[in-house]
Amino acid sequence: MADTAKSGEAIIRLENIVKRFGGAEALSGASLTVRRGSVHGLVGQNGAGKSTLIKLIAGLHRADEGTVEIDGKAYDRLTPHLVEELGVHFIHQDRLLVPTFTVGEALFLGRELRFPGTPFLDRAGMRRKSAEILERYFGLSLPHSALIAELSAAEKQIVQITRALIANPKVLVFDEPTAALVRREADLLFQLIRRLSAEGVTVLYISHYLGEIVDLCDTVTVLRNGRDVATLPVAETSAADIGALMVNRAIGELYPKPDVTPGEVVLDVENLALAGRFEAVSFRLRKGEVLGLTGLVGSGAKEVVRSLFGLDRPTGGTVRIKGETVFSADPAAATRRRLALVPEDRRRDGVALDLTVTENTTLASLDRFSRGIIDRSAERRQTENLVKRLEIKTDGVDALVKTLSGGNQQKVAIAKWLSRQSEIYLLDEPTVGVDIAAKVEIYRLIGELAERGAAVLVLSSDIEELLGVTDRILVFFRGSVTREFPSSETSPGEILADVTGAHETLRHAG
Amino acid sequence: MLVDAPYIPASVIEIEAQKAFETGKPGPAFGRQLATIALRGGALAVFIGVLVVFSVTAPFFLTVGNIGNVLGQSAIAGVLAIGLTIVIIAGGSNVVTGGIDLSLAANMGLSAAVYASLVQAGHGDGLAILGALGTGLAIGAVNAAAVTLAGIVPLLATLAVMNVVAGLELVLTQNTVVPASTDFLAALSAGGPFGIPVLAYILLGFTLVVAAIVQYTPLGLRLYAVGAFPDAARAAGLPVKSFVAGSFLASGLCGGLAGVLSVSYLSGSTTGAGDMLLPVVVTALLGTVFSRRLVPTITGTLLSALFVGFLINGFQLLNISSTLVSGVQGLLILLVVSATTLLGRKENA
Structure with missing residues (x-):
């Protein structure tokens, strides 16, 4: 298969693509060549530009610079419709099927069958034909009257792929197709992709799971920071190598991490489980310690x-928590135990945008400032202290939080818990959507929290960041902790290999 | 390794997850099916129960004359409810953000007033019909523009249009009844074959035509796709906004047609067309329980129009106060909406 792939000519070719959104460059000179008949993997970390690239091919975005060629012909005004006519079809991560439709209706929506010579739907014909196709390609037989809503995730995925197959595609683009599938279903999908490839369909396969890429693809392109850093034949590389290419190995002096000797255990988690989500999770968090989860x-x-x-x-x-067993699922109780959560979506859950810095800062600790009525001056004094300490850039403590930059909003979200005198901080993706300077300040703040004796738990998908700010890192894969790494002695590539399941061997069922 | 937890291969969890997946899946699906059957069966049982109770207590209830009467009386509300059903299909059945056309009853009132005024001014039925249908279509176009171009939620957009239209009707008629009688109107409101009113035949014929388009053509299938899952419709290359706009035009036209029927039924325009809104909304929402997939259908709407018609008729025969009728209708809306919402929640869980 790999041989024919090398000899095939380019069916999709992107050259030196630049794409800007506002001031930010999502792609800065990325190229991708997919050859006819190949199974081509596309990988990159969040923010590397994968989805922008795919949307360019789909005709949903237009490149600012560079050329897009399909089947040897350059197009500067691709539309979703034109792309489909050229034979390029997309299997999106979220299954775009109408839940109240039967399988036949969902498969033929937009190109319905009619009774010849009438405007009326041939439902029986669509049912017969869809049963035939599903049987032939997948050995799948669904009840005649089955509605999309009654199908499993994998069956929906199959219906979606079949929709594309009916149109006789030349290229199928799979965008994270296994995200919602269990192993057995994923195996079925891989079998199908191999068979389609054998029948001459070109496949572009985007996935976070490096193990899948190594298992399935013959060629892989790695994107990093909006550029393609390598295109390699999979036979000559490994998941660990690909992982190393995905991350930027030069970690500068971004992470000012103070040396803190951890104190007593404040958070002790034993065999924690949530059915269907995670199982047997155990770890301990000490005072002054920063623990990373990814x-x-x-x-x-x-x-x-x-x-x-x-x-x-x-x-x-x-x-x-501090030796005391906690039973209740109750955020108010957690707050009383001096737990603080800084959520990922700070604009929705972390701060109240239409309130002032002061009001936000004291929101979780109003009891301290009120005896029936709020002591405004005590509130202001406290807030001014925190603004100074955290170096929050604001026009004053009475400025509305929505006028602050993303990084400073995040600091207000943390100040809220400092005011509450929290001792255990759970930070969920604390630097998402803030610029690099603000990131460094948040890292410094995390270090300061630890220095003052707080226990900090940082959840992040930015592995370099985690290595920089934490003492140790727990890696989660499909519901359990697969490994623990000491931050100071680990490279990003090693962790990424675990995160993406590269050490998981996939069953070869095809 | 420093992990406090024993190392568990991910595959073990997956097998567990898979088991949960396999055994867990039939549960909710089965529960949902059961609930759907209960709701549909319940609706039919109530329908039949109401018929039985009325036919036992009111001697004239189950006579051909009375049934024809009910069909005829339901014609106007039925046509309006079919228009509303089209909007709900294309806009989705989410009660807050989905498709709804609150301007339909006011539309009927204004269209009827236009028809009656044109006849009063000495014009023929042909021009009056064009005037009424044109009025309906124009109102539909305003709704379509407000929803698809300005992006206003249908609930609010059509509420605003409803008030504008009701105001226009007041201006046109000076809040009086404009009488109108022509041979054409007389023929419409006369009795037809088998002692059943012509209006009843019009309702059945109209239902047949619209049901054929909505339920048996690709156009109709696409309309359902647009309402049920706009992203999927877009991915299938369908122009979502055009479909939504088209649904408002269609419902506007239904308002115009209902206006013509109401002029014939009442021999003139009427004040207080707005009172029609509640029964029309009840009819369209109730219609979903008569479909296998619990989606709005044209035939389901016809059935529910008859149900509401029989209910009102039975109350009249039993000399029960008509004020009670709107109470019962309000109750029905609450019941149907909460039942379908609860079912929908189960589906998403």
């Missing part, structure tokens, strides 16, 4: 953090 979406890391704060109710295991 994993892909759905790996369970985020759900562990939510459970600790009482947003989800665990189905098993125990959590002890």
Whole structure:
């Protein structure tokens, strides 16, 4: 298969693509050549530019610079419709099927069959034909009257692929197709991709799971910071090598990390489980320690953090805070135990945009400032202290939080918990969407929290950042902690290999 | 390794997850099916129960004359409810953000007033019909523009249009009844074959035509796709906004047609067309329980129009106060909406 791939001519070619959104460059000179008949993998970290590249091919974005060629012909005004006519079809991560439709209706929507010579739908014909196609390609037989809503995730995925197959595609683009599938279903999908490839369909396969890429693809292109850093034949590389290419190995002096000797255990998690999300998660967090959690979406890391704060109710295991067992799934109780959560979506959950800096800062600790009525001057004094300490850039403590930059909003979200005198901080993706200077300040703040004796848990998908700010890192993969790394002696590539399951061997069922 | 937890291969969890997946899946699906059957069966049982109770207590209830009467009386509300059903299909059945056309009853009132005024001014039925249908279509166009161009939620957009239209009707008629009687109107409101009113035949014929388009053509299938899952419709290359706009035009036209029917039924325009809104909304929402997939259908709407018609008729025969009728209708809306919302929640869980 790899041989024919090398000899095939380019069916999709992107040259030196530049794409800007506002001031930011999402792609800065990326190129990609997919050859006819190949199974081509595309990998990169979040923000590397993968989805922008795919949307360019799909005709949803237009490049600012560079050329897009399909089948040897350059197009500067691609539309989704034109792309489909050229034979390029997309299998999106979210299955775009109408839940109240039967399988036949969903498959033929937009190109319905009619009784010849009438305007009326031939439902029986669509049913017969879809049953035939599903049987031939997938050996799948679904009940005649089955509605999309009644199908499993994998069956929906199959219906979506079949929709593309009916149109006789030349190229199929799979965007994270296994994200919602269990192993057995993913195996079925891989079998299918191999068979399609054998039938001459070109496949572009985007995935976070490096193991899948190595297993399935013959060629892989790695994107980093909006550029393609390498295109390699998979036979000559390994998941670990690909992982190393994905991350920037030069870690500068971004991470001012103070030396803190950890104190007593304040958070003791034992065999924590939430059915279907994560299982047997155990770890201890000490005073003055910064612990990192990482994993892909759905790996369970985020759900562990939510459970600790009482947003989800665990189905098993125990959590002890300062030696005291906690039972309730109750954020208010967690707050009383001096737990603080700084959520990922700060604009929605972290700060109240239409309130002032002062009001936000004291929101979680109003009891301290009120005896029936709020003591405004005490509130202001406290806020002014914190603004100074955290170096929050604001026009004053009475400025509305929505006028602050993203990084400073995040600092206000943290100040809220400092005011509450929290001792255990759960930070969920604390630097998402803030610029690099603000990131460094947030890193410094994390170090300062630890220095003052707080215990900090940082959940992040930015592995370099985690290595810089934490003492140790737990890696989550599909619902459990697969490994723990000491931050000072680990390279990003090693962690990424675990995050993406490169050490998982995939079953070869095809 | 420093991990406090024993190392568990991810594959073990996956097998567990898979088991949960396999055994767990039939549960909710089965529960949903059961709930759907219960809702549909319940609706039919109530329908039949109401018929039985009325036919036992009111002697004239189950006579051909009375049934024809009910069909005829339901014609106007039925046509309006079919228009509303088209909007709900294309806009989705989310009660807050989905498709709804609150201007339909006011539309009927204004269209009827236009028809009656044109006849009063000495014009023929042909021009009056064009005037009424044109009025309906224009109102539909305003709704379509407000929803698809200005991006206003249908609930608010059509509420505003409803008030504008009701105001225009007041201006046109000076809040009086404009009488109109022509041979054409007389023929419409007369009795037809088998002692069943012509209006009843019009309702059945109209339902047949619209049901054929909505339920049995590609156009109709696409309309459902646009309402149920706009992203999927877009991915299938369908112009979502055009479909939504088209649904408002269609419902506007239904308002115009209902206006013509109401002029014939009442021999003139009427004040207080707005009172029609509640029964029309009840009819369209109730219609979903008569479909296998619990989606709005044209035939389901016809059935529910008859149900509401029989309910009102039965109350009249039993000399029950008509004020009670709108109470019962309000109750029905609450029941149907909460039942379908609960079912929908189960589906998403």
